[in-house]
Amino acid sequence: MSSAATITSIDCLRVRLPFSHGGPAPMFAGKPRTTLDTVWLRVHLASGLVGLGEAYAADLDALVSILQNRVAPLAIGRDAGDLTLTTTLERTLHNMGRSGPVLHALSGLDIALWDLRAKLAGVPLHELLGGARRKRIPAYASLLQYNGDEDLVRRTTAKALTAGYTQVKLHERTVAPVLAARAEAGHGVPLMLDTNCAWDIEGATDALVQMREADLFWIEEPLWPPEDLDGLRQLRDRTGVSTAVGENAGSLHDLLAIAWTGAADWVQPSALKCGGVTALQRVAAACRDSGVRLSPHCAFFGPSFLATLHLLAAYEPEVVVERIFVDLAHIPYARSIPFERGAFLLNDAPGLGADPESSLLESPYVS
Ligand SMILES: [Mg+2]
Structure with a gap:
C-alpha cells in the first residue's frame, strides 16, 4: 500500500x-x-x-x-x-x-x-542516532600525497595549521617529509601517517623506527594487503606505534572483526562504502563496547560527509573527523555547515542539515 x-x-x-x-x-x-x-x-x-x-x-x-x-x-x-x-x-x-x-x-x-x-x-539526523552530545565536530587536515617533497609537505602543514586544524595527517611513504612535517608542527600537534598500503612488515618496521622522533599518533594502512591483520598486530608490537585500518574493508563484517579482535587501535569505516549510516552505527557500537577507537574514513565532501558528522555528533568519546585538505573548485555546504576554528558546525535543520547548492548542481562539475 x-x-x-x-x-x-x-x-x-x-x-x-x-x-x-x-x-x-x-x-x-x-x-x-x-x-x-x-x-x-x-x-x-x-x-x-x-x-x-x-x-x-x-x-x-x-x-x-x-x-x-x-x-x-x-x-x-x-x-x-x-x-x-x-x-x-x-x-x-x-x-x-x-x-x-x-x-x-x-x-x-x-x-x-x-x-x-x-x-x-x-529532526536533525543526529537526533535519530542518539542525540547530539556536540554540534561542533573538530576536524583533522588530511593532506594528499606530495611524493616525498619535504618543502611542499612542510608548507602545506603550516597552511593547514593556519587554517585552524589542530591535527594533521600525511599521505607520504618516506621518512624525510614526515620529519619535516613534525618540525613544522612542533610537539603536541597529533601527526598521523597514511601509506595507503605501501609497505611489507619489514619495510614498515624500518620506516617507523626511522620516524620515531616524529611521534606518530597513528600509522594508517601501513601494510599490503590491508587484510593482513596479523601483520598489523606484529607491527604494533614491534614499534609501539598505534595502527589504523578500515577504509578498504570489504564489508561491515570485516570492520566489526577488526573492532572485536582488537587487530588495530583505530577502525576506519567509510560511510559511502561499507553500508551507510546503518553500518556506521554498528561499527560505532562495536567500538564503544570493544575499546577500539573509531575514526571514520572521510575522503569526500557530500552527503556522506554530513552523515558522518551527524554520527560523530551523537558519539562518545569525541572523534576528530577527517577532512581532505585541498582547494576545491566548489566547497559543498560551505555556508550551511561552516568550518570555523578547526571544526564543522552542525545545525538543527531536519535531515542531514543541508541540501546541495544550486551553484553546484548547475555547475559543470555535475552531470
Ligand atoms: Mg586512509
Missing part, C-alpha cells in the same frame, strides 16, 4: 570536484588525479520529500548503472521508514558481490534513507 513515505524514484548525479593540493596531481589507481568523484543520489518519496545520499564510485558510470538497474527497481515502492530496507537489499543482491560496487550503491541509498527518516520526523 502506498503512503507518503513510499519511494517513487531515484536519480543519480555524477559529481566530479576539481581540486588543487598545491603540488603535482597525486596518483590514484594508476593515473594522476585532478578531481574527487562520487555519485550523489536523490531518493524521491510519494510526498515529494527528497533524500540525498552519496556512493563511492570506482567508476561513476558503472555505479550509476548499478543504482539505476539493480538497486532502484528493488527500492521503488518500499517504505523509506523501514529500518531493515538496506540490509534486506544487501541480502537480495548478495550473489552480485558482498563488497565493492553493489555495497557502495547500497551505502549511498542508506545515507539518503536516513536523511529522509530524519526529514520525515522533522
Whole structure:
C-alpha cells in the first residue's frame, strides 16, 4: 500500500570536484588525479520529500548503472521508514558481490534513507542516532600525497595549521617529509601517517623506527594487503606505534572483526562504502563496547560527509573527523555547515542539515 513515505524514484548525479593540493596531481589507481568523484543520489518519496545520499564510485558510470538497474527497481515502492530496507537489499543482491560496487550503491541509498527518516520526523539526523552530545565536530587536515617533497609537505602543514586544524595527517611513504612535517608542527600537534598500503612488515618496521622522533599518533594502512591483520598486530608490537585500518574493508563484517579482535587501535569505516549510516552505527557500537577507537574514513565532501558528522555528533568519546585538505573548485555546504576554528558546525535543520547548492548542481562539475 502506498503512503507518503513510499519511494517513487531515484536519480543519480555524477559529481566530479576539481581540486588543487598545491603540488603535482597525486596518483590514484594508476593515473594522476585532478578531481574527487562520487555519485550523489536523490531518493524521491510519494510526498515529494527528497533524500540525498552519496556512493563511492570506482567508476561513476558503472555505479550509476548499478543504482539505476539493480538497486532502484528493488527500492521503488518500499517504505523509506523501514529500518531493515538496506540490509534486506544487501541480502537480495548478495550473489552480485558482498563488497565493492553493489555495497557502495547500497551505502549511498542508506545515507539518503536516513536523511529522509530524519526529514520525515522533522529532526536533525543526529537526533535519530542518539542525540547530539556536540554540534561542533573538530576536524583533522588530511593532506594528499606530495611524493616525498619535504618543502611542499612542510608548507602545506603550516597552511593547514593556519587554517585552524589542530591535527594533521600525511599521505607520504618516506621518512624525510614526515620529519619535516613534525618540525613544522612542533610537539603536541597529533601527526598521523597514511601509506595507503605501501609497505611489507619489514619495510614498515624500518620506516617507523626511522620516524620515531616524529611521534606518530597513528600509522594508517601501513601494510599490503590491508587484510593482513596479523601483520598489523606484529607491527604494533614491534614499534609501539598505534595502527589504523578500515577504509578498504570489504564489508561491515570485516570492520566489526577488526573492532572485536582488537587487530588495530583505530577502525576506519567509510560511510559511502561499507553500508551507510546503518553500518556506521554498528561499527560505532562495536567500538564503544570493544575499546577500539573509531575514526571514520572521510575522503569526500557530500552527503556522506554530513552523515558522518551527524554520527560523530551523537558519539562518545569525541572523534576528530577527517577532512581532505585541498582547494576545491566548489566547497559543498560551505555556508550551511561552516568550518570555523578547526571544526564543522552542525545545525538543527531536519535531515542531514543541508541540501546541495544550486551553484553546484548547475555547475559543470555535475552531470
Ligand atoms: Mg586512509
